[in-house]
Amino acid sequence: MITIQEVSKVYSLESGDFFALNNNNIHINKGEFAAIMGPSGSGKSTLLQLIGGLDQPSSGNLIVDGIQLNNLNEKERTLFRRKKVGFVFQNYQLLPMMTVSENIALSLSANKASKTEINLRVQQLLKDVNLEGKGSQFPSQLSGGQQQRVAIARALAMKPQLILADEPTGNLDQKNGEDILALLSKLNNEEQITIVMVTHDLQAAAAAGRIIVIRDGEIVNDQKKGVLGHESMASSLA
Numbered sequence: 001m002i003t004i005q006e007v008s009k010v011y012s013l014e015s016g017d018f019f020a021l022n023n024n025n026i027h028i029n030k031g032e033f034a035a036i037m038g039p040s041g042s043g044k045s046t047l048l049q050l051i052g053g054l055d056q057p058s059s060g061n062l063i064v065d066g067i068q069l070n071n072l073n074e075k076e077r078t079l080f081r082r083k084k085v086g087f088v089f090q091n092y093q094l095l096p097m098m099t100v101s102e103n104i105a106l107s108l109s110a111n112k113a114s115k116t117e118i119n120l121r122v123q124q125l126l127k128d129v130n131l132e133g134k135g136s137q138f139p140s141q142l143s144g145g146q147q148q149r150v151a152i153a154r155a156l157a158m159k160p161q162l163i164l165a166d167e168p169t170g171n172l173d174q175k176n177g178e179d180i181l182a183l184l185s186k187l188n189n190e191e192q193i194t195i196v197m198v199t200h201d202l203q204a205a206a207a208a209g210r211i212i213v214i215r216d217g218e219i220v221n222d223q224k225k226g227v228l229g230h231e232s233m234a235s236s237l238a
């Protein structure tokens with residue numbers, strides 16, 4: 001599903017070249033749930049943005065769902081993001097002047113789906129994220145956990161095979177955070193949606209079947225969940 005080959009992201013600063021990502025290789029299979037962990041500034045969000053076609057690598061190859069992202073122009077990358085990837089962010093990124101239903105329908109409208117099609121899909125998505133009856137409310141009228149569920153419904157609208165989540169539980173209390181992780185796990189288990197989630201929280205990462213640790217732009221650990229869970233990861237995160 002995701003192949004990253006010798007990928008670097010370099011920023012030219014006055015002080016010289018800065019490698020936000022330095023020559024990384026990863027393969028993530030379809031249906032995996034992978035967490036990306038590491039200290040602040042280690043390159044986690046940069047990696048997620050490259051995978052999602054929000055940014056381009058300075059060198060290396062990036063292949064997502066069979067598409068070589070390096071070769072896409074701006075318009076093609078927009079279409080790639082809309083059709084192939086669902087994004088979920090820490091601060092939800094809902095549009096405040098639009099209702100819950102309108103927020104969820106954004107990519108469907110952009111893709112010129114019919115009104116009937118949009119209505120049916122939005123009702124189904126509201127049901128899937130347990131927000132039936134909330135479609136005509138505005139984001140500010142919902143709790144943080146509910147807003148994040150709207151964001152997940154919006155991410156699912158185009159039926160993507162891949163969800164990229166950047167600190168999806170970062171603004172939530174324990175209970176709401178657990179609900180969001182349970183929802184992501186359900187999508188992963190029942191619909192085989194591939195999930196890549198950046199998180200600082202080892203408890204959140206435990207929901208994933210694989211933890212990739214980045215430090216100073218380089219992958220320093222990459223482990224699948226074993227019989228001991230992720231216990232052996234603790235040393236590389238210290």
Ligand SMILES: Nc1ncnc2c1ncn2[C@@H]1O[C@H](COP(=O)(O)OP(=O)(O)OP(=O)(O)O)[C@@H](O)[C@H]1O
Pocket residue numbers: 011018020038039040041042043044045046047
């Ligand atoms: N546009 C930019 N110009 C220069 N440096 C940048 C730019 N964007 C990011 N960086 C640097 O790249 C590094 C990686 O940033 P990134 O946001 O990927 O880190 P992160 O691991 O997601 O951090 P956090 O956990 O704090 O969100 C940081 O040192 C950051 O300052």
